[in-house]
């Protein structure tokens with residue numbers, strides 16, 4: 673290979689894998705289980721008018737959750753009352769994921785713990801920073817099992 677081709681080759685791999693990881697970064701284990709459940713994932717059944725690019729309900733909810741997390745963080749930092757997003761975030765239990773294998777007992781437990789950290793955050797007037805960082809930890813904890821790709825980005829939500 674000429675040096676130019678080599679560079680292009682490496683570049684395209686880097687871009688490809690970062691796209692993959694941005695959108696979730698599946699571990700090899702998850703990929704295998706995805707193959708197993710593939711027949712139940714009929715793309716035609718998705719309502720693509722609500723979810724363009726074939727992205728799942730859960731992926732859209734997660735993007736919202738990230739932005740709402742930033743809003744909460746800004747409110748804390750400017751000593752304002754953070755908006756209560758709990759009603760929206762509860763949909764984490766019902767939103768359809770890209771990979772049907774995601775749903776199960778472990779996912780539900782992680783989701784429950786996550787919602788509990790939010791309850792604690794909104795219930796206590798003091799310890800806002802600590803309690804918000806617990807919420808962020810709960811995001812990360814679930815992502816370690818299901819979706820490692822965005823962890824680095826999620827950790828940036830934590831308040832130092």
Ligand code: HEC
Nearest residue numbers: 695728730731734738769770782783786811814818819822
């Ligand atoms: C109970 C598990 C769980 C919790 C808690 C959780 N996530 Fe996720 N997250 C997932 C899964 C599973 C996906 C993959 C969704 C899909 O592709 O259908 C995901 C995807 C994402 C994505 C990528 C979305 C995209 O563009 O494809 C971001 C960003 C994200 N989550 C941020 C967060 C943030 C921020 C929090 C906390 C406020 C959070 N997540 C809490 C399981 C969780």
